[in-house]
Every structure is written in structure tokens, then in C-alpha cells.
Amino acid sequence: MEKAFDSIVLILTEGIVLAILILHFISPALVIGHSMYPHLEELDYLVCNEGAYIIGEPEYGDIIIFKKDKHCIKRVIGKPGDTIVIKGGKVYRNGSRIEDYVADGVITGPEMTVELDQDEYFVLGDNREFSRDSRKEDFGTVKKDEIVAKAVFRICPNPGWLY
Secondary structure, eight states: OHHHHHHHHHHHHHHHHHHHHHHHHEEEEEOOSSTTTTTSOTTOEEEEETTHHHHSOOOTTOEEEEESSSEEEEEEEEOTTOEEEEETTEEEETTEEOOOSSSSOOOOSOOEEEEOOTTEEEEEOSSGGGOOSTTSTTTOOEEGGGEEEEEEEEEEOOOGGGO
16 A cells, blocks of 8 residues: 555656646747748747757757847757858858758848857748848847747647637
8 A cells, every 4th residue: 555655656746847847848939920931820839948958059940939129930040150141042051052941042132141159040030031030230140048949849820719
């Protein structure tokens, strides 16, 4: 009887610890705006991992949530030490054209070269024509300490009942 009680206490304790970890590191996010279209649509719900970068670093292509003047969602294109060049409507990282996340892969606007410091990330929205991102001088790069979470997956893509 005592052994069964110990097992129940152990299971309950493990469950409580697991719940605390999940509640501490996993959070929802709501997409507001169209800057990540077509991969994310306005009013999509995301599951985000707030602990993803405690030990690790953002990788190319990660969709991250970070805090500028408000919370933003963008894709990591450049990491610390990279040189990003936008020329002829194409994006280059360290001299190589990157595979893009948008259908036509073309960016309009001025050509630019950005050399990233050791704590900076270059981010772009997937909807390049309507995204305020690292191409904009008033937005700039994202510092590591501004990153809040990594978007892991959509749990509810744009349900009509949210309107």
C-alpha cells in the first residue's frame, strides 16, 4: 500500500513539474498583420517556445518573435558575423544567393549591404512588399536579447470565429 502511495505521489510530482515547465516555456502568439504571408496569415495562432534560445541560437529560416516597439514576427535571414547584401532584387548571405521563402524571391527597394555584429540578426517578413523588417533603417537588426521565442507551429490557422 505504501509503495502504491509513493508511486502516485511521484507521478503527481512529475506531472506538476512538467506542467510548470510547459507553462513557463511554451506560449501562444497571435499573428497580427500580413508581413509573413503566405506562410502565416493574420489571426493565425502559433505555439512558441520561449526556451528555444536559452542554450541554442536562432538558425537560418527560424520564425522568431521579438520585441521592438511592439512584438514582431519575422524570419531569420542573417546571423551574427554574416554579411547580407540585397542587390538586383535578390538576397545574398556571405556572397551566396539564399533560397528564399517567397514565391518570386524578389525584393524591391534600395540595394543594401549589412554586416552583422556578434549579437545581431537580420530578419525579413515573407511578404516582402508589405513587411517592416531589417531593411528599414528605423527598424534595423534584431539583438539577441530582443528575441522572445521561436514559433514552433500553427495550432489554429485563421479560424473564422475570431472576427
